[in-house]
Amino acid sequence: MVRPECSRKSPKTSLLAIYRLLYREYGPQHWWPAETPLEMIIGAILTQSAAWTNVEKAINNLKAGADLSIEGLRSLPHDELARLIYPSGYYNVKARKVNAFVEWLSERYDGDLDRLFVLDTVELRNELLSVHGVGEETADSIILYAAHQPIFVIDAYTRRIITHLGLAPQKDAYAAFQALFMDNLPRDETLFNEYHALLVQHGKAVCRKTPLCTGCCLNRLCPTFTEPSSP
Numbered sequence: 001m002v003r004p005e006c007s008r009k010s011p012k013t014s015l016l017a018i019y020r021l022l023y024r025e026y027g028p029q030h031w032w033p034a035e036t037p038l039e040m041i042i043g044a045i046l047t048q049s050a051a052w053t054n055v056e057k058a059i060n061n062l063k064a065g066a067d068l069s070i071e072g073l074r075s076l077p078h079d080e081l082a083r084l085i086y087p088s089g090y091y092n093v094k095a096r097k098v099n100a101f102v103e104w105l106s107e108r109y110d111g112d113l114d115r116l117f118v119l120d121t122v123e124l125r126n127e128l129l130s131v132h133g134v135g136e137e138t139a140d141s142i143i144l145y146a147a148h149q150p151i152f153v154i155d156a157y158t159r160r161i162i163t164h165l166g167l168a169p170q171k172d173a174y175a176a177f178q179a180l181f182m183d184n185l186p187r188d189e190t191l192f193n194e195y196h197a198l199l200v201q202h203g204k205a206v207c208r209k210t211p212l213c214t215g216c217c218l219n220r221l222c223p224t225f226t227e228p229s230s231p
């Protein structure tokens with residue numbers, strides 16, 4: 001049996017090959033779909049445990065029913081904020097998270113995202129992780145897609161695809177998956193932006209919980225792929 005390429009090549013070569021194949025298959029993904037950095041951040045909070053289509057409905061409600069600014073969000077009573085973001089699910093919890101973020105930004109950075117985003121990546125990440133409701137994936141999404149600093153975002157799609165491809169780190173931890181990408185790829189914001197978006201697209205369209213391996217653009221690299229038996 002011929003061994004798939006991912007098990008023969010270095011992680012760096014494999015990760016670049018995967019990126020090129022995904023880009024050829026799906027093209028540019030134009031992430032993050034938001035008009036302003038604040039809208040991006042609110043979207044990153046609302047997308048926790050939610051499909052993006054439902055987040056879009058919540059964002060549209062916010063735009064129609066409120067001023068999507070720090071002061072606009074601060075002035076919304078909890079119940080009204082929860083009502084507007086209802087489509088994204090867990091609306092009471094998420095309303096508290098949105099409120100925690102805008103209050104924190106107002107008190108600590110005078111409501112000015114530019115003042116926050118001048119921090120270096122390590123400091124910025126620590127700051128964001130101190131906010132109620134901001135975990136590693138959300139913090140890294142904000143750093144990459146709103147602050148435009150190069151950090152790799154890890155999510156469930158990335159873990160699944162990388163594991164199927166035989167590249168998973170020994171330790172099943174967010175930091176270990178992130179190090180796999182950050183230690184083996186150039187620290188390039190554009191590359192990290194596109195790569196993460198392409199992995200999400202591939203995880204939704206093809207490498208699902210039950211993967212559609214036959215038509216997968218990565219199948220020649222993938223040790224999980226088995227040729228369908230002929231009739």
Ligand code: SF4
Pocket residue numbers: 161164165206207208211212213214216217218219222223224225
């Ligand atoms: S071949 Fe199958 S398991 Fe491997 S990456 Fe493609 S869809 Fe996922």
